[in-house]
Amino acid sequence: MNLSIFGNTAITIFALIAAPxxxxxxxxxxxxxxxxxxxxxxxxxxxxxxxxxxxxxxxxxxxxxxxxxxxxxxxxxxxxxxxxxxxxxxxxxxxxxxxxxxxxxxxxxxxxxxxxxxxxxxxxxxxxxxxxxxxxxxxxxxxxxxxxxxxxxxxxxxxxxxxxxxxxxxxxxxxxxxxxxxxxxxxxxxxPAVPLPSSMAMLGAAGLALFGLRKRRRRISA
The missing domain is CATH 2.60.120.430 (Galactose-binding lectin)
Known part of the structure; x- marks a missing residue:
């Protein structure tokens, strides 16, 4: 998985959480x-x-x-x-x-x-x-x-x-x-919607899931 895709996805999730x-x-x-x-x-x-x-x-x-x-x-x-x-x-x-x-x-x-x-x-x-x-x-x-x-x-x-x-x-x-x-x-x-603790937790969970998927794909391709 391309790291830039992970970064863009995380930014998108954060924007959805924090958008007015x-x-x-x-x-x-x-x-x-x-x-x-x-x-x-x-x-x-x-x-x-x-x-x-x-x-x-x-x-x-x-x-x-x-x-x-x-x-x-x-x-x-x-x-x-x-x-x-x-x-x-x-x-x-x-x-x-x-x-x-x-x-x-x-x-x-x-x-x-x-x-x-x-x-x-x-x-x-x-x-x-x-x-x-x-x-x-x-x-x-x-x-x-x-x-x-x-x-x-x-x-x-x-x-x-x-x-x-x-x-x-x-x-x-x-x-x-x-x-x-x-x-x-x-x-x-x-x-204005600000990231609440629960929202940040959702963002972190999404990031970990994406990171885990990236590692899994690397193992499969190895």
Whole structure:
């Protein structure tokens, strides 16, 4: 048996043991409070309460975090209501941002309803600095549902910000009040795996087995 093969095999085993692990988790907003409950909480606390699910903390940047049109969705507006236009996602460890889904509920201003295209801004942060950016466009049509996948730049983040952007070409006196429901935000926490004693024992056992096989083959070929 070639010694280089033994060395490469041992390195491969060690890499498998010590490699960082990333398992995706999905924020479903299934336990999110309704609008009335969120309003009462704001009155009692004087602040916007974060939402925690599956190890992810979701913090509204400028308004209430609650469901409105249907349970299991985080309602977001670009302006003109009590709801947040931005949501910040954090975990206890670094994470990769994978994807999210949005449902457009059209816009409503002075009783008018209709389609309104809106830009969705997504920003990834690491070490307190913005390192990744993406813009997505919604048609604004009522009940238009879209899923958005984030690129490789959204890796090893410590925060993710999803914002509904007030459109520059807003109709009706520049005040559209666009409505959206956010759902299924997929994040993959990065957990550095270090070799534990049992892992090192496995590595040693594998090495001894390979070394024994090498000696046995030498005897056979002798």
């Amino acid at each position: 692990a990333a398992h995706a988790t999905t924020v479903t907003f299934d336990a999110l409070p309704d609008y009335g409950t969120a309003i009462d909480d704001y009155i009692n606390t004087g602040g916007f309460t974060p939402y925690v699910e599956n190890g992810v903390t979701v913090t509204p940047t400028d308004g209430l975090l609650a469901w409105y049109s249907a349970p299991g969705f985080a309602h977001m507006d670009d302006s003109g209501t009590d709801f947040a236009s931005g949501l910040l996602f954090n975990m206890a460890t670094a994470f990769d941002a994978v994807s999210f889904s949005l449902i457009s509920l059209g816009y409503n201003f002075f009783g008018e309803h209709g389609p309104l295209g809106e830009t969705i801004n997504v920003t990834g942060f690491a070490g307190g600095s913005a390192i990744a950016f993406a813009d997505f466009m919604m048609s604004g049509d009522y009940l238009d549902s879209q899923s958005f996948t984030l690129g490789s730049g959204f890796s090893a983040l410590d925060a993710l910000l999803i914002e509904i952007v007030y459109p520059a070409n807003a109709p009706y006196c520049d005040a559209p009040c666009g409505h959206f429901d956010l759902d299924s935000v997929v994040l993959a926490p990065i957990v």
